[in-house]
Amino acid sequence: MSDRTSSLLTQPPRPPSGRRIAALLGLFVLGAVVALAGALVQAGWFPAGLLLALAGEAGLCLGASRALRSRSGGVAAAAGWTLAVVLLTTSRPEGDFLFAAGSGSYLFLLGGIAVAVICATLGPGRQPDGGPGRLGT
Template sequence: MSTAKGGGTAGEGNDGAASGNGKRSRAGSGGTSGARSGAPVVPVTGPPAAPLTAGRIGLYVLLLLAGVLVAGAGTLVQAAWFPGGLVLALGGVIGLFYGGAKATGTSAGVLVPGAAWLVTVFLLLGNVRPEGDFLFGAGLGSYVFLLGGIAVAVICATAMQLRPAGLRPGRVGG
């Protein structure tokens, strides 16, 4: 026979009452809690924020200026020698964004020159003189340069955020 509250047999007596008014504890429910006992639960966070020092600010200013220069040079080169100039201009953009990410170790190393490049390119794109002169033509190379540069910036910034900081390679959850 079972008791009304404890769920045990009649021969067990008051064991159910001694463990909290006949209610079962969660630890004895037989289910798993998701974490192993004894293993510390460490929250997964991004890489630690780098301190903002004078050297780091100087590096960001240099990356900002390099973004403006690469945008201006790429605008002129991509139209000058069509297939090779476009590849050279996109190579400069890739080198700038990837190098900025590696130099700073943060995603800001991509975002600072990327923002400078984007603003410069769109200012050069929108700057039309009354004589009809402009730097960007309406050809395929200009669009590939614009969209390719934006895609490279997004890829480099995303790849920078996906890198785990200080974690050992291994199986997740085990």
């Protein structure tokens, strides 16, 4: 490796800018909105609604990773989705709840978490600046 590449890899990451923090907060909120929409759709049109809800979440997480060119976008969207789903699963004292005790609800919860983890890890990692040259040559 050249000295420039090795120095770039050893530098600590810069703190995020204000625009990046705003984008991550927006993706967090968008993840919560997608979770709410998915919770309503997955039970209404089973099994097509379940697939539509999971595809919407996958598109959000993968698109967020690609838009911000880092895994942090996908993680922010996945965190918003997960928090919203966990809050939607709690029952209220009045006995109201959004998820029924059926296989579709469990597939939405567990499948959604799996989709969030997969899509958040598919985002591009931290790469040094420079051309697309091969390392070690």
